[in-house]
Amino acid sequence: MAKLNPLQQQLLKAGLVKKSKAAEVAREQHLAHHAKSAQTQTDAQREAERARAGKAEHDRALEAQRKAQARSRELHAQARQIIADKHVAQAGEQDYRFAAGDAIRSVRVDDALRKQLASGALVIAQSGERYALLPRNAASKVRDRAPELIVLDHGQAASDTAASSTSEDDAYYAQFTVPDDLMW
Numbered sequence: 001m002a003k004l005n006p007l008q009q010q011l012l013k014a015g016l017v018k019k020s021k022a023a024e025v026a027r028e029q030h031l032a033h034h035a036k037s038a039q040t041q042t043d044a045q046r047e048a049e050r051a052r053a054g055k056a057e058h059d060r061a062l063e064a065q066r067k068a069q070a071r072s073r074e075l076h077a078q079a080r081q082i083i084a085d086k087h088v089a090q091a092g093e094q095d096y097r098f099a100a101g102d103a104i105r106s107v108r109v110d111d112a113l114r115k116q117l118a119s120g121a122l123v124i125a126q127s128g129e130r131y132a133l134l135p136r137n138a139a140s141k142v143r144d145r146a147p148e149l150i151v152l153d154h155g156q157a158a159s160d161t162a163a164s165s166t167s168e169d170d171a172y173y174a175q176f177t178v179p180d181d182l183m184w
Contacts, residue, residue, distance in 0.1 A: 003030075079146035083127045086138035088113070098124060098152045100131070105151075107131050118180035120155020 004012065004026050011017045092110030096117060099105075107124065109117065113133065116122040123139035125132050126149050134142065136155060143150050150156075 075145040076149075079142045079149050080127065082138055082142050082145070083125050083132050083134060083149065086134055087125075087127070087132035088122060088135065090133060100126070100151045105131060107133065109133075114181060117152075118154060120153065123150060123155070124152040125149050126151050 004022055008017070008022045008026060012019060012022050090108045090113075092108050092113060094109055094111075094114065095106040096109045096114055097104055097106045113122065117124070117133070121136055123134045123136060125134050125139060125142055131151060139150060139153060143153075143156075
């Protein structure tokens with residue numbers, strides 16, 4: 001039986017309320033009080049748990065973003081190191097001009113380097129503000145790590161166009177010869 005409060009006890013003594021009715025009201029009040037406090041705690045606990053889960057998800061997303069940025073910086077640094085280690089010395093009296101972004105750039109080459117660039121054996125890669133000549137195998141390593149550093153690759157362009165062109169177009173354009181070593 002639920003405990004009666006002093007007012008309920010006085011009403012019971014005065015005979016204004018039956019004992020069973022007072023006990024029932026006390027039981028209902030007791031249940032309502034405990035159910036309400038338990039429900040508030042559960043709501044508060046659920047809200048706190050939801051906030052913790054949201055914060056944990058936010059922290060995981062930030063950590064994944066930081067790891068991706070760190071990995072990107074690491075790959076970019078590896079590519080720059082490959083360019084620094086494997087570059088071919090630019091020597092020559094001729095300028096080899098190429099498009100880099102919106103501008104026309106040039107590197108100094110001799111006839112042998114010009115032929116290697118035209119055939120795709122050498123690739124031009126960006127090294128800071130300068131441009132470096134790389135052998136094909138080093139360029140493929142750079143392309144795996146940071147493809148935006150490869151500025152000019154005639155060997156790659158040839159394989160892309162060969163895959164996209166049809167044999168009918170190839171037969172038609174075969175009659176026109178375009179020299180690879182144009183001077184501009």
